[in-house]
Amino acid sequence: MESLRVALGERSYPIHIGAGIIDSAELYAPYLSGGSAAIVTNEVVSPLYLSKVRAAIVSAGARVSAIVVEDGEQAKSWQTVDKVCDALLEARCGRDSLIVALGGGVVGDLAGFAAAVFQRGVPFLQVPTTLLAQVDSSVGGKTAINHARGKNMIGAFHQPLAVISDVATLDTLPERELRAGLAEVIKHGLALDLPFVEWLEKNIEKLLARERGALVYAVRRCCELKARIVAADEREAGERALLNFGHTFGHAIEGATGYGSWLHGEAISAGMVMAAELSLLTGSIRKDDAARVRALLARAGLPVKGPALSAERLLELMAVDKKAAKGRTRFVLLTAIGRAVLQADVDSRLVRAAIVAAAQ
């Protein structure tokens, strides 16, 4: 098992990464002083891992209840938060009960937000069981639910007490979700770290084959990169927005197609191609850089073209994206492979042209 730390003063926490660690009681024990825990998971993950996590918590000496929500993006709703709070009260959970988010990004966002607002905030652990959640959404304290007008419009910054990432759980991950997770892995490289991109170009097949050593390396590298950024900019006042490379376009794709028909990672993959085309059009990267972005994503089996939609519809959705500041949409552009920058004023004609170019 490898461990690293997100340095956030009194909100600092460890990330543990390994194979077969999900049922290690000693990883849960430090956070159970309140004597009770509630595991929030979904109907797909619960038959696979709920009993293991439950047994670990029980053997660490706490009473535990389980709250099973529906699978999929629609669980990121207020109705589900209300249901979770209801179950917490039914189980007589209080301010010092521990919430354990067991599942992918949706469960982490939902359970994290419930932990942020239940009784004005209770402690929680992230136990991510998808690649996307292990490399990205479980780290950094962003929690959210969706609003009819946009994804993640309602949420909170609420840091977990620890993240327990067991790459053995990726054995049961559907192929499509593994690839969607690789989109976020590649994002970390493209936005922040050229050597990691080079490593991915050599090892992408090992990741697709779920080789545990390669998975631990990739999860660890992404967490290191993200932890460094989150420590410097917890509430996304600046640098942290670089982690949104591909997301301004990607969220619009998700919104336009209805949350869930494209997986988040798939939308972000097409979004990164659009962002690379935009970087090319603004002259900040060269043609072979943009081609390299496409090639790596294609090798990971990810979409490199957006959905069959007008550029206007995507532009409209981007305008309400939460990254809009003072009425303008900010874009994350590349200045090189491994180096992203924030750009506030981008001519909307270039944005439209980038969407069109990405569709070729």
Place this chain on the structure above:
Amino acid sequence: MESLRVALGERSYPIHIGAGIIDSAELYAPYLSGGSAAIVTNEVVSPLYLSKVRAAIVSAGARVSAIVVEDGEQAKSWQTVDKVCDALLEARCGRDSLIVALGGGVVGDLAGFAAAVFQRGVPFLQVPTTLLAQVDSSVGGKTAINHARGKNMIGAFHQPLAVISDVATLDTLPERELRAGLAEVIKHGLALDLPFVEWLEKNIEKLLARERGALVYAVRRCCELKARIVAADEREAGERALLNFGHTFGHAIEGATGYGSWLHGEAISAGMVMAAELSLLTGSIRKDDAARVRALLARAGLPVKGPALSAERLLELMAVDKKAAKGRTRFVLLTAIGRAVLQADVDSRLVRAAIVAAAQ
């Protein structure tokens, strides 16, 4: 105008107290660098003060929208939070827009919670227009909505950037609400400050007559007492719970009678009588102390007896109150007039006896 400060490091903020300050543009100007603001108020307060606050913000150079919610405790619902978020998105408000909570405790709790969760947190101002909100709920960053199983079960700690308390707005406050606000004023004295209780015993009629000098003094003293406690214990790990004197009983009364039929301050008044009787039964105060609690509340025109309900029903509701920790209900008891303490293990037979005694 008098100003004091809540010392919370980088989350420190000023409280301004005066008569006729609600439309002072210079009090709003420091918080409008984002260029836009949304005033959240209700249908009762908006005809009285919305145009004044709107004019102040406009003359400070920002664009402003208004969101008017229904009056009353039922506005502390998720449906209303969703409506507020919808209006904020409609008005193209973003992460640097300022939310202004204009109204009483319900509007402050609701708008503060919306500010806490909209786009993972946006800045907000408290402009309280009831005595209860000026002396208590606008200070300290507690925000919340209600859940079917209990009051304030869902919320966040989200500090305002400033509190602007104009006692001239109390001129339009219904008599019953003024008295309900006095319950929280008296609570600050009983729990924390004997000299303030003595001042109240001399000046309660001046407050009932809405003499501005007396109101400014009382609001200021309560804010000083509360600011000191909040600075020492922002998230209510300990000392801050003393401010809940009367609230464990009071919340149960509100829950039992349906939120709104008893005003919060009225329930807290009867709750303080019960808490005083409990302090007497546990031997921590004398009979004349309990009588003094009743006498002051009665002079303020407040209820000193609970509703016509069985003690069992109140006990049951107290068991799910959020102050329950590890399955036990904590009580705030008096050891003297002006000195409260936290007590975790109280025999439920004594609690029942205190409820019965308060009904005499």
